[in-house]
Amino acid sequence: MANPNASKVSLYGGIAANTAIAISKFVAAYFTGSSAMLSEGIHSLVDTGNSGLLLYGVHRSQRPADAEHPFGHSKELYFWGLIVAVLIFAIGGGMSFYEGIKHIEHPEPLEDAGWNYIVLGVSLLFEGLAMYLSVKALMSQAAAKVGFVKLLRTSKDPAIFASVMENLAALIGLLLALAGVFLGHQLNNPYFDGAASIAIGLLLMLVAVFLVGRTKALLVGQGADADTLAGLERIARAQPNVRHIRTPLTMYLGPNDLILAINVEFAEHLSYDEVAQAVEQLQAAIRTEYPDFKRIFIEAKSLTQQPATA
Numbered sequence: 682m683a684n685p686n687a688s689k690v691s692l693y694g695g696i697a698a699n700t701a702i703a704i705s706k707f708v709a710a711y712f713t714g715s716s717a718m719l720s721e722g723i724h725s726l727v728d729t730g731n732s733g734l735l736l737y738g739v740h741r742s743q744r745p746a747d748a749e750h751p752f753g754h755s756k757e758l759y760f761w762g763l764i765v766a767v768l769i770f771a772i773g774g775g776m777s778f779y780e781g782i783k784h785i786e787h788p789e790p791l792e793d794a795g796w797n798y799i800v801l802g803v804s805l806l807f808e809g810l811a812m813y814l815s816v817k818a819l820m821s822q823a824a825a826k827v828g829f830v831k832l833l834r835t836s837k838d839p840a841i842f843a844s845v846m847e848n849l850a851a852l853i854g855l856l857l858a859l860a861g862v863f864l865g866h867q868l869n870n871p872y873f874d875g876a877a878s879i880a881i882g883l884l885l886m887l888v889a890v891f892l893v894g895r896t897k898a899l900l901v902g903q904g905a906d907a908d909t910l911a912g913l914e915r916i917a918r919a920q921p922n923v924r925h926i927r928t929p930l931t932m933y934l935g936p937n938d939l940i941l942a943i944n945v946e947f948a949e950h951l952s953y954d955e956v957a958q959a960v961e962q963l964q965a966a967i968r969t970e971y972p973d974f975k976r977i978f979i980e981a982k983s984l985t986q987q988p989a990t991a
Contacts, residue, residue, distance in 0.1 A: 696736075734768075758935060762840070774883070778882030782879065812852060923946075939974045939975065959981070
């Protein structure tokens with residue numbers, strides 16, 4: 682279950698860290714002429730804007746349902762998650778790649794690598810803190826002990842999994858920039874700096890592709906996982922007088938907002954009122970174990986009654 686407060690804390694922490702880091706990186710790039718540092722500054726600036734867009738998406742997704750949006754606005758978070766992924770690819774990855782190519786074509790020697798080492802060291806500290814907050818928010822989603830990689834692949838909250846991926850890419854990017862600056866300075870070869878910038882651009886593009894795939898699946902109507910479906914069937918079959926059910930149909934409208942449709946056949950001796958009561962009991966049992974199912978539609982019928990939708 683996603684925690685909206687945890688995701689907001691993670692995003693606010695990322696904005697604060699990346700704003701300070703971006704400014705310091707641009708200052709270092711100006712004084713040293715480092716392409717890798719310029720790419721890292723662009724990276725941090727894009728991360729800052731992306732966290733702001735995800736916060737905006739969280740706010741918009743929490744608006745109540747209305748006549749034009751009877752199921753609410755939860756999916757808007759997935760839309761802004763997709764926009765963030767595109768921006769990472771186009772601006773973060775594209776510009777870093779371009780700066781690296783330009784620096785290789787027209788290399789400029791590093792004037793004072795000391796600035797870069799100071800800024801990169803401070804940046805690693807702040808990015809580590811932002812990464813800690815985002816991972817903590819991600820792990821808070823797990824009701825039971827689940828591995829980090831699996832939780833990252835199965836999380837339904839782009840405000841969290843996008844934040845984790847951005848911060849992870851930022852840490853790796855900082856290490857690449859550090860390697861490029863160090864090798865370029867020690868070997869007096871500016872091509873390492875440009876190569877580091879290209880590597881950072883490719884890294885951001887890979888992260889963007891991952892995020893596009895995750896948000897696309899949610900936008901087009903991803904359903905609950907196999908364990909949840911099995912749990913729903915177990916609950917339904919455990920109810921008195923249930924004779925047959927079809928496979929539940931589910932869809933994520935938001936990280937904490939699922940829709941469920943299920944066809945249930947009850948025993949033939951039940952009256953219409955008894956079927957209606959059985960439907961209410963089934964809905965209550967499902968919501969007790971799976972509170973994220975905000976809307977439950979049960980096609981219920983007795984074997985001797987006309988079908989009735991609850």
